[in-house]
Amino acid sequence: MKAIRIHQTGDAGVLRLEEVERPTPGPGQALLRVEAVGLNFIEIYQRTGLYKLALPGTLGTEAAGTVEAVGPGVATVRAGDRVASVNVLGAYAEYALAPADRLVPLPDQVSTKQGAAVMLQGITAQYLTAATFPLQRGQTCLVHAAAGGVGLLLCQMARRRGARVIGTVSTKEKAALAREAGADEVILYTQSDFEAEVKRLTASVGVHVVYDSVGRTTFAKGLNCLARRGMMVLLGQSSGSVEPMDPQILNQKGSLFLTRPSIGHYIATRDELLERAGEVLNGITDGSLSVRIDHELPLAQAADAQRALEGRRTTGKVLLIP
Numbered sequence: 001m002k003a004i005r006i007h008q009t010g011d012a013g014v015l016r017l018e019e020v021e022r023p024t025p026g027p028g029q030a031l032l033r034v035e036a037v038g039l040n041f042i043e044i045y046q047r048t049g050l051y052k053l054a055l056p057g058t059l060g061t062e063a064a065g066t067v068e069a070v071g072p073g074v075a076t077v078r079a080g081d082r083v084a085s086v087n088v089l090g091a092y093a094e095y096a097l098a099p100a101d102r103l104v105p106l107p108d109q110v111s112t113k114q115g116a117a118v119m120l121q122g123i124t125a126q127y128l129t130a131a132t133f134p135l136q137r138g139q140t141c142l143v144h145a146a147a148g149g150v151g152l153l154l155c156q157m158a159r160r161r162g163a164r165v166i167g168t169v170s171t172k173e174k175a176a177l178a179r180e181a182g183a184d185e186v187i188l189y190t191q192s193d194f195e196a197e198v199k200r201l202t203a204s205v206g207v208h209v210v211y212d213s214v215g216r217t218t219f220a221k222g223l224n225c226l227a228r229r230g231m232m233v234l235l236g237q238s239s240g241s242v243e244p245m246d247p248q249i250l251n252q253k254g255s256l257f258l259t260r261p262s263i264g265h266y267i268a269t270r271d272e273l274l275e276r277a278g279e280v281l282n283g284i285t286d287g288s289l290s291v292r293i294d295h296e297l298p299l300a301q302a303a304d305a306q307r308a309l310e311g312r313r314t315t316g317k318v319l320l321i322p
């Protein structure tokens, strides 16, 4: 079978399409025939070495497809089931293993591509708005990179909870998409000072929560956008890692809260996984959540897909098709 592997960290040129042996599921595992791979920023952190990956290795954790075979002791899924997962062991491939209890069955109304597109970013937007900072009607949030994969879903979910959503994006085209997804206000943070704009839009009160996936270029100013006792949710670092900070800053800027959440800690049990994934998939089924699949590229073009994602040339979701 074909897989995209890396032997050393570096730029997108280190991604190689290779012929490897199709894996066999061990105890508790399922073999997935991958029909769509979800591209995520974490693979860029792994490829560049910011996050550790055992080398040589196959990238990718998110995929959807059909269960081809199961290993001993698996009772949660069987061959032929259509499933999606965020815990695939090397998803950039034609076939991949996954722990069977980490597979989520897809309802008939959700296509396999939609399943691959929404599982990781959808669950992320769900836990961020419902658990990390349970947004309530009348509250205001700031969503950075609002037209991105996580961003478009965050805007929709925050709006659905009755919050006022202020989004930031780099271009007018992205601004239109963020508005369509429910952002009440959109700031072009490449052209204007988003801190000044947020102060203007909130009559200097600030926002209850900042969802910051951008990191280095937005974090410090984001703290200045928070209302007293507001929460900074740093969920990623698409622009680079945030500088270390003195906790006293949280005191000085208004008894702020800071958290750096990770999806794994919000879907640690199968019950929690199925509950959060169920909410996301129900949103697609009943039409209240829309997932934008912006690019679909053949698996062999994984490097181009990653270049587009890190080059800020994508919106919504990017899929690789084996």
Ligand SMILES: NC(=O)c1ccc[n+]([C@@H]2O[C@H](COP(=O)([O-])OP(=O)(O)OC[C@H]3O[C@@H](n4cnc5c(N)ncnc54)[C@H](OP(=O)(O)O)[C@@H]3O)[C@@H](O)[C@H]2O)c1
Pocket (backbone or CB within 6 Å): 039, 040, 041, 042, 120, 121, 124, 145, 146, 147, 148, 149, 150, 151, 168, 169, 170, 171, 174, 213, 214, 217, 235, 236, 237, 238, 239, 240, 261, 262, 263, 264, 309, 310, 311, 312, 313, 314, 315, 316
């Ligand atoms: N903690 C978690 O559980 C979790 C889960 C999923 C994702 N994440 C994180 O959330 C972030 C978004 O992930 P995603 O896959 O949905 O990606 P994405 O938001 O679709 O893509 C990244 C976006 O970040 C913005 N950006 C700003 N400065 C950038 C820079 N210097 N280089 C590249 N992009 C820049 C760009 O939007 P503009 O052009 O509009 O600026 C770009 O489109 C990532 O940091 C990811 O690691 C965290």
